Amino acid sequence: DQQVKQNSPSLSVQEGRISILNCDYTNSMFDYFLWYKKYPAEGPTFLISISSIKDKNEDGRFTVFLNKSAKHLSLHIVPSQPGDSAVYFCAARDGSNYQLIWGAGTKLIIKP
Amino acid sequence: EPEVTQTPSHQVTQMGQEVILRCVPISNHLYFYWYRQILGQKVEFLVSFYNNEISEKSEIFDDQFSVERPDGSNFTLKIRSTKLEDSAMYFCASSEAFYEQFFGPGTRLTVL
Numbered sequence: 677d678q679q680v681k682q683n684s685p686s687l688s689v690q691e692g693r694i695s696i697l698n699c700d701y702t703n704s705m706f707d708y709f710l711w712y713k714k715y716p717a718e719g720p721t722f723l724i725s726i727s728s729i730k731d732k733n734e735d736g737r738f739t740v741f742l743n744k745s746a747k748h749l750s751l752h753i754v755p756s757q758p759g760d761s762a763v764y765f766c767a768a769r770d771g772s773n774y775q776l777i778w779g780a781g782t783k784l785i786i787k788p
Numbered sequence: 789e790p791e792v793t794q795t796p797s798h799q800v801t802q803m804g805q806e807v808i809l810r811c812v813p814i815s816n817h818l819y820f821y822w823y824r825q826i827l828g829q830k831v832e833f834l835v836s837f838y839n840n841e842i843s844e845k846s847e848i849f850d851d852q853f854s855v856e857r858p859d860g861s862n863f864t865l866k867i868r869s870t871k872l873e874d875s876a877m878y879f880c881a882s883s884e885a886f887y888e889q890f891f892g893p894g895t896r897l898t899v900l
Contacts, residue, residue: 710888719792719879719891720831765831773844774886776821778831 679703682779695753699766707771714763761786790814792892800898809865811880820863821881870899
């Protein structure tokens with residue numbers, strides 16, 4: 677039962693262009709969403725989050741959009757840089773027990 | 789910048805042996821977590837800990853697992869009798885509240 681889905685296992689983007697990573701969820705109890713970035717052999721690093729009462733949150737090159745009616749969120753990175761190459765995880769907090777439920781991750785490759 | 793640390797970085801053990809994975813959370817954080825990631829699979833929640841007791845645990849966290857905060861700084865995960873399928877990266881995380889969790893670099897557990 678995949679409550680958080682990241683349907684693209686990988687994504688390749690030209691340096692300088694926009695990277696868009698997508699995430700879908702099924703549980704209406706999710707009230708907070710987070711994006712984490714992970715390099716090989718390291719722990720996940722928090723990037724940006726959004727509360728379910730908002731539809732957009734921006735932090736520098738990173739913007740997260742939330743469409744509650746579609747149960748969809750996306751992470752936009754613009755402009756993409758080589759250091760952005762990593763695996764990106766979408767995670768959702770279950771408001772009933774505060775557990776974080778994770779997606780399977782999307783490997784982002786930024787081409788020079 | 790404060791960070792979560794974990795030791796050891798890599799633990800190799802024989803099946804049936806006990807292992808203790810150690811974590812030092814960020815000092816002013818009150819909530820502590822353990823996650824695991826089996827190679828090639830998604831990050832999975834194991835347990836959350838607050839006020840010296842388990843607040844939530846997943847189905848994975850069975851009687852073979854236990855957590856402890858033996859002093860004011862360490863947070864440990866013990867696996868009593870390791871199985872081959874316990875081989876994974878184990879990540880510790882901490883948070884001030886039920887929002888952004890900050891992760892350690894992980895301990896790679898290899899059960900032979």
